[in-house]
Structure formats: structure tokens, C-alpha cells
Amino acid sequence: MTAVTTEVPQRREIKTALPGPRSQELAARRANVVAGGVGSVMPVYAARASGGIIEDVDGNLLIDLGSGIAVTTVGSSAPRVVEGVQRQVADITHTCFMISPYEGYVQVCEQLAELTPGDHAKKSALFNSGAEAVENAVKIARYATGRQAVVAVDHAYHGRTNLTMALTAKAMPYKKGFGPFASDVYRVPTSYPFRDPEGMTGEQAAQRAILAAEKAVGASDIAALIIEPIQGEGGFIVPAPGFLAAIAAWCTDNGIVLIADEVQSGFARTGAWFASDHEGVVPDLVTTAKGIAGGLPLAAVTGRAELMDSVHSGGLGGTYGGNPVACAAALGAIETMREENLVERAQHIEDLALGRLRELQQANPAIGDVRGRGGMLAIEIVKPGTTEPDAALTAAVAKKCHEQGVVILTCGTYGNVIRLLPPLVISDELLLEGLDVLAAAF
Structure with missing residues (x-):
């Protein structure tokens, strides 16, 4: 049997405003038939995904730093x-x-x-x-x-x-x-x-x-x-x-x-x-x-x-x-x-990303803590000079990343943590680009 492969270009590319017209059309259909209690982080509808990229129904290519909440560790539609x-x-x-x-x-x-x-x-x-x-x-x-x-x-x-x-x-x-x-x-x-x-x-x-x-x-x-x-x-x-x-x-x-x-x-x-x-x-x-x-x-x-x-x-x-x-x-x-030695790859992602996140922390007093291991990393956002959670800023940063075509997730008891869960097969280049977008979002 010949394997079906999903070859999604491994680059970020925004062709329409997000959400695009096709995603908006699907959102209207969803409103009629999907229970309101089922939420979504982003209003864009996925069509294909592989490696570190999700392609939406409008042809936009988004950097995936969420892995479907830590599910697609090996990448979506991994060949094996x-x-x-x-x-x-x-x-x-x-x-x-x-x-x-x-x-x-x-x-x-x-x-x-x-x-x-x-x-x-x-x-x-x-x-x-x-x-x-x-x-x-x-x-x-x-x-x-x-x-x-x-x-x-x-x-x-x-x-x-x-x-x-x-x-x-x-x-x-x-x-x-x-x-x-x-x-x-x-x-x-x-x-x-x-x-x-x-x-x-x-x-x-x-x-x-x-x-x-x-x-x-x-x-x-x-x-x-x-x-x-x-x-x-x-x-x-x-x-x-x-x-x-x-x-x-x-x-x-x-x-x-x-x-x-x-x-x-x-x-x-x-x-x-x-x-x-x-x-x-x-x-x-x-x-x-x-x-x-x-x-x-x-x-x-x-x-x-x-x-x-x-x-x-x-x-x-x-x-x-x-x-x-x-x-x-x-x-x-x-x-x-x-x-593909993904245990070692996760260690490399930690080394690469934690350094960048700590640089961001030094430049931004709203980042109270940087933590995590491997490809499970987070920043906790607070009112500068305190440990008081800042959920509003957290949501605003996440929204800005989404607008720029980077999928990130928030979490935390106080809603003030940005979590990063990239597929472990993501390239260094895509990971660093996603972190640059996160830095710019602040």
C-alpha cells in the first residue's frame, strides 16, 4: 500500500487576515450546530498539518507551538x-x-x-x-x-x-x-x-x-x-x-x-x-x-x-x-x-528556547518566571515588581501571536501562564521564529 504523505511547507506565511474568509464561513456554520460549551483557542480552521506547521482552510501557514495540547509530539500525520x-x-x-x-x-x-x-x-x-x-x-x-x-x-x-x-x-x-x-x-x-x-x-x-x-x-x-x-x-x-x-x-x-x-x-x-x-x-x-x-x-x-x-x-x-x-x-x-531520538530532541528544544525566554524575561518585567523541561515550557506573567497574576496581559499577548500566525496556548490557575508545546520534530528555525513573534507581542 502506498503511504499518503502530507507535505505542508515548513514556513510561516499569512495570506489573509486571520480568520480568513473560508474560516469565517465555517465559523458561521459551526454557530448553528456545535454546542456553545465547546470552545476554541483560535478562530481559524485547520486543513493540513505536519512538522511544525498548521495550514488553515484559507492557505495560511501557522507555526504550531501547541501540538494539539501535547498530542502531536511526533508531528501531525507523522509518516510511521x-x-x-x-x-x-x-x-x-x-x-x-x-x-x-x-x-x-x-x-x-x-x-x-x-x-x-x-x-x-x-x-x-x-x-x-x-x-x-x-x-x-x-x-x-x-x-x-x-x-x-x-x-x-x-x-x-x-x-x-x-x-x-x-x-x-x-x-x-x-x-x-x-x-x-x-x-x-x-x-x-x-x-x-x-x-x-x-x-x-x-x-x-x-x-x-x-x-x-x-x-x-x-x-x-x-x-x-x-x-x-x-x-x-x-x-x-x-x-x-x-x-x-x-x-x-x-x-x-x-x-x-x-x-x-x-x-x-x-x-x-x-x-x-x-x-x-x-x-x-x-x-x-x-x-x-x-x-x-x-x-x-x-x-x-x-x-x-x-x-x-x-x-x-x-x-x-x-x-x-x-x-x-x-x-x-x-x-x-x-x-x-x-x-528520531525525540528524547534528545526535547532536551535540545529546552536549551534553545529557555535561553531565548530568559532573555525576554530580562527585557520585560511582566515576566515573573520562566520554567519547564524539554518541550514543555512556560512563562508566568505578573504585574511588574509583584507576583500578582496579569491574566489580561497574558490574553493580549496570546491574541497578538495568533494574529501573526503563531499558535500558542495559555494555562494556569490564574490564567496568566503562556505555555509552549511545540511538536518535537519542529525545526530550530521555526521554533526561534515563533519565539521572536512572542517577544514582539509584548
Whole structure:
């Protein structure tokens, strides 16, 4: 079978005002049929994408510093992903693994056992979305421990289902008006170096969280503690060194299942296969999605074999979980990460971009903090001379970048963080041009 290739020119080129006439036409049609609760960052409609460029329906070429929220790590329509999907879709589109299993599911689980942190025996179950993976990780932890309570941290984001909304810290837009939420969920402080008391170490921040958990519920009643090793929607917060290790040690000492939510930070994004690797932390369960399958819906819970096997047969699964086409895409994406050394490429992006962002910080007192790892980087925008968030300036800077054909995303509990998530296959030239546009936007 001849592979279909999407060859989008790798340059920024604006041919119309944004949005262009075709995008405006689609927006009018959308207004009639798409629910208003579904928002979009930019009013331009994509037609093709590859590498570091998105081409819209009006022929404009936009620099992609968002990767579909960390999904197209290997680039959109990556050749190995396309080829694997084409082969698979011609053979089997669906049988349901719970009815008639297939090799692709097993192969993906083999890759997860090899790549996720730790050298212990591991098993996986496949699902469709990050939120679904998180829900199932909590199910497994509760079943295995016989306990009910789950601890999450400040600034956390874990999804939009009922349980994951309970785990998520930010009310607007994720929780407002959607309650009541799942019970037995408790929140404790996290490590936020930019906003923590000056001089607070990672170990001290961990002790603060542990004392809060023990006061609120008691260690003996906690089934799981769930945490993003680098927080995503909460603001790309990298905890202080030692924080995650101290939390992990407390969980181990108290029989608490440590769940690392690596939905956004996993699969080479941070310059390691998983963000937990930077701290030498080995979680009991790891949830993954986003970058795992090059754009197709796939998610997983991977964990210690004894935990994963504790649940009775039929207790885990789903009609579409581990769909054969999505599994083929995942195998193509993982092969791309290996063959193109995208872990090392993410490290190079960090070196290139952090230097430029710190130069920008020196020139602009509104940038309070620059942080991140690999291709998961952020700037936090504040009122100059303070730590007071400036969400208005953040939105204005993002809007100006969008007008100039650069896709960037905002995040943060206070709406004042610009996050950068370029495809790891983006060229240095496009990345630096995108950062120049960001600098000019200030």
C-alpha cells in the first residue's frame, strides 16, 4: 500500500487576515450546530498539518507551538503513524479486545512495560482518553487497597468527567455548575517554587502536603495520591527538587498507591521518556494519553503487576479501549520517538528556547518566571515588581501571536501562564521564529 504523505511547507506565511474568509464561513456554520460549551483557542480552521506547521482552510501557514495540547509530539500525520494506521484500517477497524483480542494491544502494553519508570514487573490496560485512564487508575488503587480516599494537589488538572473534575483544582471553566462531584477526594498543597515562601525546599513542601493529608483524612485511609510530575493546565509547574521523592517515600511507607498523571508530560515531551524520570521517582501507577498515539485517541494505565492484577476479570475495559487502529498509531509514534531520538530532541528544544525566554524575561518585567523541561515550557506573567497574576496581559499577548500566525496556548490557575508545546520534530528555525513573534507581542 502506498503511504499518503502530507507535505505542508515548513514556513510561516499569512495570506489573509486571520480568520480568513473560508474560516469565517465555517465559523458561521459551526454557530448553528456545535454546542456553545465547546470552545476554541483560535478562530481559524485547520486543513493540513505536519512538522511544525498548521495550514488553515484559507492557505495560511501557522507555526504550531501547541501540538494539539501535547498530542502531536511526533508531528501531525507523522509518516510511521500514517503507514501503521493505513495497514491496520485495511485489516481490522474494530473487534473489541474484550471479545476478540489482537496483537496490537499486546504490543502497546509491551512498549509501556519497557518505557515507563521502574524495572519491576508491569502490566497495562488501554482506554480512550486521559480522564478515562485517571478514573481507572483510581478504581484500581481503591480495589487493591480496600481504601476509599484519594488525595490530589493544588493546581491539579486531571480531566472533565465527574471524578476527574473532583480531582481537578480549577473551578472555571472545568467545574463551575457541574457538581455535585465524587466524594472522598481531598486536596493538599503542592510545590510551586515561584509562589511558595522564599527558601522553601522540596522536602519542606512535601512535609506541608503530608501534614495536610494526615490531618484531613489520615494515611491509613488513603487509597491513592495522584499528582502530575510537572503540572499541565495548572501552569506548567515544576516542583522543587526533592518534593516528588519525599511524597513517593511517604506513600510507600503508608501503603498508599502513588499515581503519576503523565497524560501531558509523558512520551519524550520533557526530555525524558516520562517526567517522573527527572526526579528518579517510580510511581505505582502511571496514566498516559495525548502523545502516546500521534493524534489518535488512546490512553493507558500502566503499573505494578500485582496492582493491575488485583481487579477481577471484567472490572476493567471499555468498548473502544485499545482500538486496533489507535494501537497501530501508538506503535508508529513510539517508533518515531525512538528512531528520531525525540528524547534528545526535547532536551535540545529546552536549551534553545529557555535561553531565548530568559532573555525576554530580562527585557520585560511582566515576566515573573520562566520554567519547564524539554518541550514543555512556560512563562508566568505578573504585574511588574509583584507576583500578582496579569491574566489580561497574558490574553493580549496570546491574541497578538495568533494574529501573526503563531499558535500558542495559555494555562494556569490564574490564567496568566503562556505555555509552549511545540511538536518535537519542529525545526530550530521555526521554533526561534515563533519565539521572536512572542517577544514582539509584548
